[in-house]
Amino acid sequence: MKTDQFLNLSAASRERLYLYNIFTFLKNIDRTAILKPIIAALSGDDIFQINIIVKKKTHVFFIKKLDWDSDYFGMHCYSIEFIHFEHNDYKILGCAIAEYLKIHVEQNSYYTLNVPSEDLILIQALSNTSLLLIETRLNYFIDLKEVCPPNKFNDIALATKDDVDSLRLIALKAINKYDRLHADPAFSNETADLYQAKFIEEAINGFADIVLKVTDSNDSPFGFIAGNNPIDILGSKIAKLVLAAVDSGVQRGRLMDLLMQIICILKANGADFLTTITQASNKPAIRTWEKAGFKLFQVTHLYSIKK
Secondary structure (H helix, E strand, C coil): CCHHHHCCCHHHHHHHHCCCEEECCCCCHHHHHHHHHHHHCCCCCCEEEEEEECCCCCEEEEEEEHHHHHHHHHCCCEEEEEEEEECHHHHHHHHHHHHHHHHHCCCCCCEEEEEECCCHHHHHHHHCCCCEEEEEEEEEEEEEEHHHCCCCCEEECCCHHHHHHHHHHHHCCCCCCCCCCCCCCCCCHHHHHHHHHHHHHHHHHHCCCCCEEECCCCCCCEEEEEEEEEECCCEEEEEEEEEEEEECCCCCCCCHHHHHHHHHHHCCCEEEEEEEEEECHHHHHHHHHHHHHCCCEEEEEEEECCC
16 A cells, blocks of 8 residues: 555544554644654555455555564564554454464564554454464553652662663563563563563663663662653654663662653653553553553553464
8 A cells, every 4th residue: 555545545444544643642633644654654665565355355464574673582573563454344354364374474473463442343353363462551641741840869860881780680670570571472581581681771772862770878770760852743742761660679669759850851851741651450550650640542452473
């Protein structure tokens, strides 16, 4: 499908495509304007399309190769970004997905698919395939115009490359068993643990714009939070949290302090909004985000398959 084909979709298909907008908290934005970046992403050079026809109905799979993940895990990793179809029969859609998995999923490969909770036909179709539901994601945002700057904490500071080893150990200790890799039987617990450690290492090396650490009385880090500076999305400056972990055995309640401190920094850096993601099963994180003022704006279901 080309860009102009997206623009000529039926009203029902355009409405379904809109579900994949990750900025639904932005108000008073024309839907056509919101669809443009979604369409641009699905029409990008890094996307390839595969058509599956079942009972004369065409299903277009939009696939993205995940190069970093492929290199790290030593297998071909892909994201199914979107599946386009023009009908309401979950059985036919399920057959199309099964056909895709049978023909196009090669050995030593791993696929993920993130589906908004409102995309009911697709969710029902996936329930009868070999794709596994591994995570129900809660997407939160906070309007930083409504947040008062907190007091600064003397034991919270920017992390540097000298802190990598300490923060890796924190990531290995403060494991979230509900995160994507730990919840996925495709990966061992050891692999999932090491991925978390690698993630914070990459964050300090530039994957994240800001990494804060909190230290104990011996100046040893026991917690961190990482985030990215705001980017312009449809006229609003939106920042994002990417990872956080605290060893609560040292001090409890410090995740909130780290959160408020990075909010202060991102607001000073011009952010209008801050977004973050956690799992529906991660009650402690949910309590922290909501106590800080975050509001739920989207729920998605993450599926995966490894062959």
